[in-house]
């Protein structure tokens with residue numbers, strides 16, 4: 001497995017592969033890898049010949065400096081996991097390489113109204129930062145396909161909007177959420193959960209599963225209020241939002257007959273903010 005710290009060395013590696021018509025996949029990550037990330041690598045291998053995983057903790061998408069500061073960075077562990085998974089190359093630039101003029105580099109594109117909902121409301125400007133770095137990664141790799149996890153449901157939508165904005169010829173593949181045996185969605189931030197938090201964290205997947213299991217039993221309003229009541233009286237858990245939304249617009253669903261419906265949740269468990277979702281249809 002090759003390791004690249006600069007765009008130039010990465011480009012030099014990819015150029016002959018592209019010339020011989022090899023299909024390139026990019027798996028963007030912020031490191032602290034778990035089996036959710038590895039599932040993206042495995043799906044990439046089914047869809048391309050050469051797999052590049054990027055590891056870059058992107059400062060411009062963090063709205064809370066403490067969150068950025070404490071983001072886990074176990075790089076040796078990450079490289080071992082990627083080598084084991086058969087990844088072709090890892091792109092791990094530093095901040096200067098991606099932001100030569102500084103992380104305050106200007107960026108603003110129209111991502112549509114969904115930018116301002118849900119995560120966009122709680123992490124203002126987050127998706128400008130995400131699309132800024134993903135555009136830079138796309139420019140550096142020029143992949144045929146790029147893999148993203150459904151766990152970050154809104155992120156996938158925003159990246160598709162960014163692709164449309166720049167008319168980039170890249171196929172986005174959305175990968176299913178990989179969960180722990182008890183239902184908690186795998187996430188790099190789970191490492192910050194205390195033993196009590198870890199128990200409490202199950203409320204996210206349980207409340208979502210309730211909506212899936214009882215979709216035909218209640219109205220949308222009842223489903224939402226019953227799901228929200230899962231969060232009542234759990235000490236140390238603070239619900240940011242629980243919504244049943246249209247999967248294209250992320251606006252609250254108006255009818256159970258809509259085509260794309262998804263239940264999405266974000267909650268602070270102890271000092272760790274977690275997100276999760278389940279597609280209803």
Ligand SMILES: Nc1ncnc2c1ncn2[C@@H]1O[C@H](COP(=O)(O)OP(=O)(O)OP(=O)(O)O)[C@@H](O)[C@H]1O
Pocket residue numbers: 028029030031035036037039040147148149150151152175176177178179185186187188189190
């Ligand atoms: N449990 C999971 N299953 C499938 N894909 C996942 C899972 N968790 C993260 N991903 C995907 O992996 C990619 C990289 O995500 P990232 O490095 O931010 O990890 P993360 O676990 O989501 O960390 P964070 O704690 O920052 O949310 C994203 O496309 C994300 O959606």
Ligand SMILES: CC(C)(CO)[C@@H](O)C(=O)[O-]
Pocket residue numbers: 028029030056058061130133134152155
């Ligand atoms: C896509 C991404 C790697 C951009 O920094 C990040 O938002 C993530 O890990 O989901």
Ligand code: BAL
Pocket residue numbers: 061062152155
């Ligand atoms: N996994 C999404 C990246 C973030 O939380 O900043």
